[in-house]
Amino acid sequence: MERSLTLIALFAALIAALGLIPKFTLGFGVPITAQTLGVMLCGTVLGARRGGLAVLLFIALVALGLPLLAGGRGGLGVFATPSTGFLIGWPVGAFVCGLIMERSRRLPVAWAAGIASVLGGIVVIYVFGVAGLMRALDKSALESLGLVTAFIPGDLIKAVLAGLITAGLARARPASLLSRG
């Protein structure tokens, strides 16, 4: 009980902290914000329920007015912007990530986490995000998807990294990998 609660809270804090540390760059110089990577890790490390709750907790604190999103953004206004669908999709994405992780125990951790991150951390989140864009901008699904295709390669890289990082955590702190516990 205590462990579940503190892990949920600390992973929510981890997502926030990932938005605060200096941006890091990938091999070919593309700067990425690590917050969605944090969302994927919530699912792959904590599992479906706890991972989803951790991201939900983070989103709730953003809504309450804490500047926890990358670039110091936050508050209710964030939920009125056209890209808010992505944010709403985060907890569901983490939940699906964790669900896939829990159901694929036969696969090696890195592969399972990578696949879970692609399906939960990209597909699910983009479904929500594109739906939000359609509603806010009055555009069709394909047009809305067109606006965000530029971000898909970066997100695919993040999914691969989420797989590698989860495997690293499984070696470093095997007892804390609740998604496989």
Added chain:
Amino acid sequence: MISLTSPVETRAHGWPAGAKLAALCAATVVLFATNALLWHGVFLALTLGLYALPGALFLRTGIVRLRPLWIFAAVILLWHLVTADLRAGLVIVMRMMTAVALANLVTMTTRLSDMMGVVRWLLTPFRAFGLRTDLVELAMALVIRFTPVLADKGRMLALAWRARAVRRLGWRIITPFAVLAIDDAEHVADALRARGGL
């Protein structure tokens, strides 16, 4: 932890947070109910007028917080310029700006503690289904306390990386960073248990 509440004290700071949130919901419904360009111009002007009431500093802060929207505005206007339907584009952009500005206004005039009060009130019915709302509040407090702590540890990791490596900060820093978060979580869990548990 810094919050987005405005340091400029306004009269709205004293209003009940629940009422402000309900008003925001109503205003957003109205915004989406009409497509008339004229009305959206009026709504946007009224909203900016609200920002101007507490003074220039408040207005300037509010406008700075709308800045992330310019990219959406540019894409939409360009799009509608191409499809020769600029009027519809203007409506979408103005509706978006008014909606975000009004929501920001609630955030800027409501203290974190008042917002927490609304959350507590909203969660109360779920107690009947076994939700422990005290745990939700404890978790929120833990996140607020540990975000700066973790961010500091992340900065130390980044400094250590720079001291040792020639290359720029890479993704490999995330694994030790997450390990630090996990270790902190285990320690806090032990501390909670040692104090009688939850």
